[in-house]
Amino acid sequence: MMMRILVVDDDVNILELVNIHLSQAGYEVIKAVNGLQALERIEKQLPDLAVVDVMMPGMDGYELTKRLRAEADIPVLLLTAKGELEDKEKGFLAGSDDYVVKPFEPKELLFRINAILRRYDKAVDTIIEVGPMIINRQSYEVSIGKKVLLPPLKEFELLSVLASKPNYVFERDLLIERVWGFDYEGDEQTLNVHIKRLREKLPEEVKIVTVRGVGYKLEVAP
Structure with a gap:
């Protein structure tokens, strides 16, 4: 069964970059450009993991993470332009499982996604x-x-x-x-x-x- 990943970012270039690399790695990708669209998407297709940008207009990544954990209980990896300890702490308190700082290497993103899925024992079927x-x-x-x-x-x-x-x-x-x-x-x-x-x-x-x-x-x- 193909693993499904929700990617949420208001920057369409980053959204497409992540989509390309995740698709090539064998994942099915659900794309959303903001928090509200992401919540609509998961009502139709429940993903195994979400990759969420922190800095988005309206509902930011921290708030979306809280909603995703509360409503769907799926693991979340945050994309952030900041590497300060305070931002990391805020992300983990919101319920995120890991974070990647922009600009990032696609290979690192794939590694961290796979590590999270393994922790949740979702990497492959039993x-x-x-x-x-x-x-x-x-x-x-x-x-x-x-x-x-x-x-x-x-x-x-x-x-x-x-x-x-x-x-x-x-x-x-x-x-x-x-x-x-x-x-x-x-x-x-x-x-x-x-x-x-x-x-x-x-x-x-x-x-x-x-x-x-x-x-x-x-x-x-x-």
Whole structure:
């Protein structure tokens, strides 16, 4: 199931920038240009997380955060042009889970979003079924028919990410970020080794396909 993120910013350029990067990372994006529009949007589609700009006319980001937490109880990440301690404190008191200071690197925003979703255990479904394979995120088991595998944690995380969206091409950087973390300083060879090990364990119907120059996708034979 695709994760849904509400993005609220009165600056349409930033709104579109965030939309592009979140969409490329595999998220469904709901856009709103102010607080009132955001509240209208969540009545029709409930997001898994909200990215909210602090400085907006009318209802500011702090007030919107309070409303989102009270009415929908969804996690909130604030976008702020200020980095002062007072502003951070005000955001956390309003109920935000994290913040990113403008101007920001899109990669950092993605990392922080994924970290929040993991904390809320929303990053992927608990049970993922792909062809003859069942991945259990709670027990860390992979069942293939009567056979049960307990792969090493990083292999399991990598398989879970790929299996969460079959046929979707995940960029190499995104896979490294989701499995090893934003501040990982190793090289891409680690990813290659884990992909190779996973391929040796998968059933014939399930394949991890290399998309040259981009990354990997998981395919299931019909």
